[in-house]
Amino acid sequence: MTGSVSKVLASAALVMGMSGPALAVVELEWWDFLAGGDGVRMKALIDRFNEEHPEINITATTSEWGLPFYTKVRTSVAVGQGPDIMTYHLSRLPIALEEGVLSPITDEDLETAGLSRDDFIASAIEAAQDDDGQLMAVPFDVHAIVAYYNRTALEGTDWLDADGNLTGLDSIEDLTEMLTWAKENGFSDPLSFQTEGGGGTWRMFYTLLRQQDGELITDGEVLAGDNLDKAVRAIQILTDWRSEGLIPEQAAYPASVALFQSGRAVLHINGVWEVPTFNDATEADTLGFEWFANEVPQLLDRPATWADSHALAIPNDANMSAEEREAAMTAIGWMQRNSLAWADAGHIPAYSATVESAEYQELQPNATYASLADNAEFDPRSTIAGVASPIYDSINNLVAPAVHGFLEPQDAAEQMKQELQALLD
Known part of the structure; x- marks a missing residue:
């Protein structure tokens, strides 16, 4: 051409x-x-x-x-x-x-x-x-991670309000309590997400980092100042959940989805793009429970959710x-x-008139989690960030192993800082 x-x-x-x-x-x-x-x-x-x-x-x-x-x-x-x-x-x-x-x-x-x-x-x-x-x-859109959950399992608990939405999850401790309850009640992997590979782990890590108001890159410096400590904390949260058996060991993307579909996870954090998967399963009557999705709860200092467009x-x-x-x-x-x-x-x-339309408001759970657009956190504006970028490689090679106990969170964060800074310099 x-x-x-x-x-x-x-x-x-x-x-x-x-x-x-x-x-x-x-x-x-x-x-x-x-x-x-x-x-x-x-x-x-x-x-x-x-x-x-x-x-x-x-x-x-x-x-x-x-x-x-x-x-x-x-x-x-x-x-x-x-x-x-x-x-x-x-x-x-x-x-x-x-x-x-x-x-x-x-x-x-x-x-x-x-x-x-x-x-x-x-x-x-x-x-x-x-x-x-x-x-x-x-x-054309904003696509982010959301919290898919098993409404049927949570019915009658303190974590579901009268409208069937998640509630009472205002801290890491609150979510840990819910996941521990789920573990004790037969959910083998209470919170499923892609724990193998950079994609799912990056989205979780970055959400937890930004919920602390942490920045990965500041004026060309990786994890400057106390951002290193915030990165360590984000990794430690995931590590603790893994050591307590609350998230799966090295679950590939399809496996993480299957854990929720099969009823082994009460909560599934993944992109909005899986809504059709669960809708189709409901229509085919293969799910076995009622599901819904909300914006990822604010567990730390501020609302924030990994997003892209x-x-x-x-x-x-x-x-x-x-x-x-x-x-x-x-x-x-x-x-x-x-x-x-x-x-x-x-x-x-991304076109506001569509989101504000009566037709969109009838789409569920889409209309319920659309509020996350106000808290959308895009990747750092950097040539080492974004889809299929060096940041994804660093998460895959350092953060994911730390989550699974092969590296200390502090060491993982420090090595990530060193490796990414070398690319910027």
Whole structure:
């Protein structure tokens, strides 16, 4: 894809026997990393867009999530062979800025899409800007971890209020008490999450760090000042839960989900993207209990929840025509106004009008945990942070082993500080 003209498929000639000129169809190449339920829903959205916009045709390609996708984007954009529109994690925005792979989104672009910055959840639109306030992508959702729980098991306890929501979990001690109760009442792994690998452990660690108002990176310094102590505390909390048998030993991602589905965990902390999994299990009558999900409770000094955002972005392509850019922004605007279908995947739409709509308020548990958008904590703004970044490697190689007793929390935090600082220096 080097020439813009080659992708505008209509000629100016009249079609014989028809009452008007041939329709000029702008071809847009779309790249994403969306698999599973996300992929199904995005494909359906693209198909609907194409049906409603005969003048624009989106052809979509899905690549492997994580580093393979972003490596493909970097190399293809560098040689002018990138797509016209793509999905992008906002946690990787600093890396994108260093690589120069994104085309800034101007106010004129937003006007073409029928959008403005005020249309979006504040935390998402902030994460989509560079340090000078230039918008680099258009946020499509906020996806975060939530607390899934077994309502049936907690019925009649002090941890469930009259509306069936979690209550009384205002400290680490409160949650430990609930998990201990669950252990004593037959739940072999009371709190399940991905304890093997960097993803799940990172989300838990970062949530606990930010709930202490801790910062991983401050002015280019990793775990500066008392942030090191806060990191140690976050690791120690997880380590204590593991040593008491309250979280599973090295559970891979699928296993962590299965522990909750099988009734072995009373609580499951994972991304909002698992809502369809549990909805499907309920509809198939294979779950055996009633479940729900709330925002992760505030256990420490302040409310905070790890979060990221899928955004829609335009690659930095000097050969992109004005017609293609207009078509891309038209697609981005349409996707926002139709993001209720995306919310069905568990994500919180970044487009505020969708979240405020009556239709969204009927989506449960989505509408209940949508409050977490106000407490969303995105990854540190750094080239070593974000999806498939060195931070994930450090968590996998140091923090996860410490949680499982192979390294002291203090040593893990100090080594993480040293390794990550070397990358920044």
